[in-house]
Amino acid sequence: xxxSRRDFLKISGIGGLVFSTGLSGARVLAQAGGxxxxxxxxxxxxxxxxxxxxxxxxxxxxxxxxxxxxxxxxHKPDFVVFTGDLTHxxxxxxxxxxxxxQFKSIAERLEVAQVRYLPGEHDAALxxxxxxxxxxxxxxxxxxxxxxxxxxLDNVSDPRAxxxxxxxxxxxxxxxxxxxxxxxxVFAHRPLFPLRPDWDWATADGEQxxxxxxxxxxxxxxxxxxxQEHHQQTGHIAHHSAKSLIFPLAPPTSAGKKFKVAxxxxxxxxxxxxxxxxxxxxxxxxxxxxxxxxx
Amino acid sequence: MWPLLLAVAASSCxxxxxxxxxxxxxxxxxxRFAYTPAVIELNKDQPVILELISKDGLHGFNAxxxxxxxxxxxxxxxxxxxxxxxxxxxxxxxDIFCGSGHDEMSGEIVVVD
Numbered sequence: 001x002x003x004s005r006r007d008f009l010k011i012s013g014i015g016g017l018v019f020s021t022g023l024s025g026a027r028v029l030a031q032a033g034g035x036x037x038x039x040x041x042x043x044x045x046x047x048x049x050x051x052x053x054x055x056x057x058x059x060x061x062x063x064x065x066x067x068x069x070x071x072x073x074x075h076k077p078d079f080v081v082f083t084g085d086l087t088h089x090x091x092x093x094x095x096x097x098x099x100x101x102q103f104k105s106i107a108e109r110l111e112v113a114q115v116r117y118l119p120g121e122h123d124a125a126l127x128x129x130x131x132x133x134x135x136x137x138x139x140x141x142x143x144x145x146x147x148x149x150x151x152x153l154d155n156v157s158d159p160r161a162x163x164x165x166x167x168x169x170x171x172x173x174x175x176x177x178x179x180x181x182x183x184x185x186v187f188a189h190r191p192l193f194p195l196r197p198d199w200d201w202a203t204a205d206g207e208q209x210x211x212x213x214x215x216x217x218x219x220x221x222x223x224x225x226x227x228q229e230h231h232q233q234t235g236h237i238a239h240h241s242a243k244s245l246i247f248p249l250a251p252p253t254s255a256g257k258k259f260k261v262a263x264x265x266x267x268x269x270x271x272x273x274x275x276x277x278x279x280x281x282x283x284x285x286x287x288x289x290x291x292x293x294x295x
Numbered sequence: 296m297w298p299l300l301l302a303v304a305a306s307s308c309x310x311x312x313x314x315x316x317x318x319x320x321x322x323x324x325x326x327r328f329a330y331t332p333a334v335i336e337l338n339k340d341q342p343v344i345l346e347l348i349s350k351d352g353l354h355g356f357n358a359x360x361x362x363x364x365x366x367x368x369x370x371x372x373x374x375x376x377x378x379x380x381x382x383x384x385x386x387x388x389x390d391i392f393c394g395s396g397h398d399e400m401s402g403e404i405v406v407v408d
Contacts, residue, residue, distance in 0.1 A: 027313075198359050
């Protein structure tokens with residue numbers, strides 16, 4: 001079931017999720033309220049190395065501006081997560097590593113306690129994640145933070161966009177261990193559900209992952225890949241895609257082929273941005289706030 | 296002998312049976328980052344054999360609205376046999392990530408009367 005922003009606002013009244021748009025991390029914290037509340041920031045699809053001015057007239061400035069935007073927040077997030085396509089792909093392994101090194105040096109300017117990464121297919125599909133792991137570590141992992149469990153899935157290192165049997169088995173084992181009283185947040189690059197399969201906006205074995213996640217009563221998935229904000233529900237699981245930091249793609253309701261949205265000189269950086277997500281152990285609520293980057 | 300890959304039947308097409316007209320053979324070449332031809336026009340209810348050949352590395356062919364998918368390899372050409380039963384425009388794309396232009400590697404099957 002695809003949900004509009006208005007739909008989700010309605011859901012928020014029964015404990016689902018709240019959206020807002022603003023410029024301050026304080027807003028998420030203020031609305032989150034309690035001492036156990038925290039927030040993180042999601043960035044996605046930075047495509048460092050992409051250089052086509054028709055689609056982004058500031059390809060080397062957009063990511064640093066996003067970093068500066070986050071660093072200017074009065075209240076710092078507990079962590080920042082990049083949900084894939086950190087770099088734009090290249091056939092040259094040396095150039096791939098050069099882009100990853102440059103990207104990481106910029107990401108490390110973030111004045112936050114921790115920065116977490118996930119690969120996208122542009123980072124990992126041509127070498128099964130070899131270069132990515134040299135710079136950013138494991139392509140999939142789990143962690144807990146202040147009473148919330150997190151699982152980062154890798155649906156990109158296999159160029160066929162599969163999680164694969166080994167990762168699904170690991171997910172199954174992890175699901176059996178989790179305390180259902182604690183919320184579960186899942187990160188991935190591609191959508192786990194078939195959002196637009198004819199545009200390659202799907203995960204080949206994503207349905208198996210969703211079936212495993214269904215056993216948990218409080219699951220929220222944050223992903224990238226589609227270069228725009230999108231919200232959809234599969235059963236009780238909410239899926240939220242993030243904006244890109246390089247160029248927007250056409251909305252999934254568009255007819256015909258997928259296409260990039262051209263840079264608008266009148267509205268530079270339109271359609272790009274970062275996201276704040278407020279969470280707590282007690283509330284089954286993810287407070288989402290979309291931020292424009294400061295220019 | 297080319298391998299015969301039977302597509303999963305979808306509402307808009309079926310795999311070949313023995314009682315239909317002789318199939319029309321259409322060759323589709325894949326190379327980074329395009330298919331040739333990019334648009335394939337087919338006749339409704341006419342059986343088709345789609346021959347898939349890669350001119351460089353491994354690609355995919357996926358037309359989810361038609362329930363058709365196959366690997367497209369340079370050394371092992373593949374065949375998809377089906378009969379389209381619905382008019383319309385159906386996108387296909389490469390579903391095996393192949394490089395910087397992968398996102399644009401797509402085409403369209405147009406089924407007409």
